[in-house]
Amino acid sequence: MDLENKIIKMINTENKKNPLTDAQIAKFLGVARESITNLRKELNIPNSRQRRYPYLKVATASILKKNKNIAVSELTRELLAEGFDVSRRIVEEILAKDNFDINKVKVEKEEVTDAFNSLIGSNGSLKNSIEQAKSAILYPPKGLTTLIVGESGVGKSKFSECMYEFAKKRKVIKENASFVVFNCADYGDNPQLLLSLLFGHKKGAFTGADTDASGLVEEANGGVLFLDEIHRLPPKGQEILFSIMDRGKFRRLGEANSERKVNLMLIGATTENIEANLLLTFRRRIPMVIKLSPLHERPVREKIDIIYNEFQSECNRIDAKIFVDKKVVEILALKKFSANIGQLQNMIQVLCARAFMTYINNEDTNKESLIIDMNQILKINDSFKDIKFQDVNQAEIRKYVKDSIFIPFMLENQLREEDADSDENMFPEDIYRQIEKKYYELKRIDIRETDIENILWAFIQNSFTNIETNFTYEQSFSMNDLRSFVSEDLIDFIETFMKELSEDNPLLEINKNVFKYLAIHVEESIKRIRLKQKIINVDKIISDTTYEYEMAKKFVKELEEIKNIEIPNDEIGFIGLYIKAALRSENKRDKVGLMIISHGKIATATINVVNELLGIRFPVAVDMPLDENPINIYNKVVELSKIIDQGKGILFLVDMGSLTNIGDIVNKRTGIKSRTIDRVDLIIALEAARKVSIREGDLDEIYFSLIKDRLGHRYFTDNISDKPKAIISLCLTGEGMAKYISKCLGDRYDNVNFYEMSALDENLSEKIIKLKEVNNILAVIGTIDPEIQGINFIPYDKEVLNNLNINTLKNGNEELKYYERVVDEDLLIFEPDIYFKKDLLEYICSILINKGIVDKEYLSSVINRESLAPTYLKGEIAVPHGESSYVNKTSFVFIKVKSPIDWGVGNVNIICMPVFKANGKVIVKNILKILEDKTFINDMKNSLSELDFKNIILNKFKEI
Template sequence: MKRIDAVYKKLKELDQGKGATAGEIADALELSRANVSNDLNLLFQEGKVRKEGTKPIYFRIVPDGGPESEERTLDSFAEKNPSLFAVIEQAKAAVLYPPKGMPIMILGETGTGKSMLAGLIHQYAVEMGKMTGEAPFVLFNCADYANNPQLLISQLFGTMKGAYTGADADKAGLIEKADGGVLFLDEVHRLPPEGQEMFFAFMDRGIFRRLGETDIDRTAQVLIVSATTENPDSALLRTFTRRIPMILRLPSLDERTIEERFNLVSEFMREESSRLGKQIMVSVNSMRAFLSYRCPNNIGQLKTDIQLACAKAYADFVSRKKEEIKVSSMDLQPYIREGLYKETEHRQLYNKFIGFDKRYCIFAKGEKNMLLKEGENEGSIYDMIDLRVHELRSKGLSAEELESRMEKDIADYYRKYLYKVDQSGYLPSIENIVGSEIIRVVEEIIKFSEERLGRAISKKVYYAMAVHIPNSLERLRKNRKIVNPQLNKIRVEYSEEFLVAVDCLKIIDRVFDVSMPIDEAGFLTMFLVYNDQKIAEEKKEVKIIVIAHGTSTASSLAETANRLLGVQYTVGINALLEEKPQQVIVKLKTFLKEEKIKSDLLFLVDMGSLINFGEEIEQEFGINTKTIPLVSTLHVIVATRKAMLGYSLDEVYQETLAVNTYLGDDSPNVNLLEEQTDKLAIVTCCTTGKGSALVLKNILESKLKLDRNIVEIIPVNLVGKEDVQERLKTIGKTHRIMCIISPLGVETKIPQFDFNDVLNLQAIATIQELVEIEVTYYKIGEALENQLANIKARTALKDIKGLIHSIEDGLKVKVDTKVLIGVALHIGCMLDKLLSGGTIVPFESKEQYMAQYPQLYTRVQKACAALADKYRVSITEDEICYIMMFFLPYIE
């Protein structure tokens, strides 16, 4: 049975209505959580399972293995709309409130999504078992009958025959139709006072009567969800609003983040694609317009505008004006296109998106993420690794083959990346692109690395790191893992640079208040390694020359691009209106001779005979040229930037041609959050109320260097010794407790510190050392999770930690945290290789080495024996010698 089939089978067993996490399945099968998580995500993509929740994610079987429901749950909705998190949590609480939920009122401007949220609330109630799958969702707009209060009330409560003229039969109202489900009253402020009074009586007792009924009390179990654009305090009776304890306010579209607006645009585009049954291509300018234009009627208007744009594109497609359904910015309404001219937003988006260089977003039925088309992706090394690993695994390569191929791909990436930087020279304007804080961090890293390595770091590495580090931070911000498949190999082959890179991570962590994984040290290491390597590839520089009619047209275009990029690179040659073409080309030739130009040339011209200059320059000067007509400012900016990054003439030419539909992709591309390992905790205890425990917490937070993303200080109030164990057990379910600070003696193996020793600061240094070691182990666990294929990283790390402690205790030494990283990664990869049947590289002069350090050999051998016995592998003398090398400096 394949592993993925075993995972699916185990999920079926564990899914008893609430689902199961990747960790639970991994524990049950004794597999790596990372591998189980990967299999579950593949099953999710195949539509065999669905995801619920965030931290942790629960996986559930889709009945009959059918496709996952396209309806959004409140949890997945919250993931894409973080500004609504509090609102959604309130809605969930209202639905789950015993015994049958509590009435809800949704406030918000027109078009903010009140009806959509009401539908999601109904769906959530069904998913949580508060209502059956057949529970009705009844929508009623009170404004439809606002001018006829009697008819409005009869619609809601029903009518008895003869209740009024024309009532010739008994008729059930919407309350009866909504029995067991949700009744959504939109524009509830249009409900007349008498109707409100009847409603609050129903909400109080669950009893109502049809209009004209006097002797029968009817009952119904209905969750009332109402919505209004008005202030409820002035538009509704107080006796009515008092019955609605849960008030939800939806923000306007302008109050939502750009990522949320992007998600909305993408979702509406996918809906239209599903409706049309075909993919929809949306130009980048159209996307930027939808992201930036003023939308006074909020989400409702945004959806309508997108539908109209798609309808126009579809009409052009069926009438064969276009070969595909393409939404172009020129087809948009003028008020939408105005979004392209909002200077602040435009520049912000352009700077965020500039690294992707695509032309279209493609939305297709069933696709969860949009696709990108046209233009070479200049993305980060992480994107390259993600795509390459997926591609190689799909070909069925073994772990060793994949490792070998990835080693070559990563090396090629660094060579090409640094070559482009080297060819462009140092870009003085990099601060304009990445920001001053990144520059300061890179400067600190470079200075630190130069001091530690005793050699100068080139400007190309300076620039490369300045571009790379923002990619790392952005990846962390989007909760995407940083994985370096060559981490252990890099650590071994470039040990000096790796140790420096590990310390560089601390600089990044400190400045940006993040927790960089150890895998990132591998990437920084390679920048330091390639610092001194010369790149054999040779390409000619590309010079950009703008030629346009007018007294200052060309020079102004060139100056604008140069100033925006902070350089003096592109040249403008003005073609005066009274000058003949031959006079202009003489000026061009004179310039080329005086400046001794030998590089390739890209001419950006406006019109006329200027288009033909390239051929004559090629013949006379023997250099390659390309020409692009109808020049604009954006053409010049893109061409200048690409040329400075070291692109070839053909590459610069193609990239500049694509400028009319130049894409900036702000897609968050957020994978659903994986489960994370437990955070670390320091527990401060007090027996006289939480006051003393909080004092201890404040002292520790001020005196210790803590990574708040990993370490949490938890104050607790204890009643007695029996209470201690229960409280620690509860905390231990979500945290790994590093130490306890308490006035009581606690029977536990967890390190303890006396209350007074912390108050007088005597224990601070010891606690700091403990924190650094435990945080290091925490990060090693994350790194091993990405490296190991045959064992569970967290289980293995616990055993590796025990082995290291055993050696340390026997030798009476304490290894440095950087050595700790090395030895733990080495042992983890060694175990993984042994379990897969891989071979161990022989240790040179093994017998002599063992004889020279007999005490160290005996200690390491004894520690390894327990590990070998547990995992049923044979740890050879060669491997023992390799492990000895890590501890040797501490006994000499």
């Protein structure tokens, strides 16, 4: 069946409520998405959104007919219940497009303005507490100081966030007002540091106070300051707060004469008895005390709703369907959690983590949901031992619980895959907004500021590299389609500047589409400058000595005159990047992502050394505290992966334990190609960073070169060479270690030429090959293997160096006749009684394992690789293979099957499995070229006996 018919068949049988996108079809058929899109258009088949539209329209009209005053949010939920995968934004679009009376679609005012509606129990057990909170916020002139009291885990922090959002919506505080959170317990054992962080200090106020410093009180000025565990605030701190609450004034530590003014709303929270733990004078100044009930005192229905809500949150985070047995919900509802909602959340996370590990390790690709049933409860039975049963009517609980399937909902501001099929020209989001989004995503998952800057820089570089490929209508270039949201004078100015740039660079082909991005960016930048909005930026992003920077300065100077505005220097760097993107003539070369993850703080320490030695910024470190729940690290790494991936995949270097699965988890949840190497050390980290930095191959090539056995170095022989003998000594810089090796050996061998080289040299391979033309290179000796085929590598070791006899080394210009030795007649298999793909893979791998060619883990690696994309070649050939780290000997398996086997994307008659160690990849690549020989393939297919089949293959290998 040709590709055209396959596409038609898939679309004819698709789910009409959620049609297949081009990307989904492409992934299933193993072809490029662009090929599917082009072919679909040739066939005059609408995109997925257009195909879904009539069904969605009918369903929407039907729901509105029953309830004309339905809220948009409720309409969205009903459509989801009917099986449509839509967001609120999509529903609003269809309402507007079809001229439904949008005024009749009710959007409740309270729903928009009242943040408390997001709390379960807002009209139940929390109703009185919420009314107290609203009263405190709205009390003139600037609200009342509030204290939230309740056991650990009842939701005090969440409640305070709702108070802050409510205050913004009711304009008690400004929309951009700060919400500063500080947990006094974090510094309860160091009162001086606590007070310094909170109120700031004057230079010399205490030992180590080398400069004046502001505190969180000043940061919260105009907004809300939330002090959690406020009972840990020392008496002196409570006294300073007296002054703030009474007079709106305070002094930094060490200040004696001057006072500082602040205007803020103070919210405190405590788990302790306030009479026993707060000063009486302080308590008297807190007019509003709100008590939040423990979970076991709340109505059963609310507790069950909280359980369902937490499962939905985990479902969204994991991005996979979750089936939850009603018995699980019943047990969770019956339990009395000493740490309340917080402990319940942890328990549900543990259940989901267990189910997730089972899910990703399951070889049944038809299994779509995580299953959380009694088996999962039994697996974590120890976690339930300290939780007592609640005295609740079990019959009442059973009225509300049911088997449930949770489907991940996409956030409104996320890019939906279905949008990728749209034929409309979508303009990009301004770079500032993109940086802000990424910044807050990174902050949310607790990434350090120093790492955030490096990650943002990689993101910025990638964004500008991608600019030139996003628009596809260069020939019909026009700025007119921007005039609805970019000012006329700015468009005219940018068009003039573009012409000047073209005239200034007559030999370069200017990418005009970049200037559309530039126009959008400058328009947004001007708005931000005039509104004095904060711009999240990174250090200098372009050299001030470049041509692009000089042109950007000229651009900014002229723009300032036109717009009568002062533009900050940081903006010059951004504009320079747009100019650089417009002038870029070289092909895009994105890097493989690199992330190091380890227990303790080893990852950060390793990255610091790598960055210092290599002078790079791109590797990312993730430390895993020993008491951290692995699911939290998984979630953090998944979010980071989405940000740092440049389309080339990510290499993960991990130390041990649960982290070894991280690459599979990222791939399952994001689709990003990944590889993981465990038992990482500094040498591997340095070598990985070097290879990634100079783009030495794709992800697989870098991965396979790193995982080869460090002791399994290549040694080649050649008996004749009239060229002078030479040794290359290699280290990171080409200095220290390399010169030491040359000196040690040079003192003993005066008839050998020695060359020192740097492993960081981007042209290292070319230089070695050039030296090889005029030298008999006996070996490369050093700390890093350059992996030059046909040249020995000897790892540096002082004892090895002292005992090395150069005269016994021979040059490797001519490789051994190796090809015949990788063919074992036992691995040439003729028409086995097997008719299914999985059975055949298990059969092949069992032979390889029994012969000691591979380790038992090789089978799983083959199946995992096939699940990502079937290894199918033209000519009805399959080339399945697994990870070389599990291979003990390079070999080849050839099989002719009795009847064609379905390989997922077509039928196969011949299977060739290359089984290779990392240092055998060149040999494998050469041998696989025989699969391009149509005569050889046809001879194998037409062979009538086992002897005939084997002879065809063996004779072919003799020709290589």
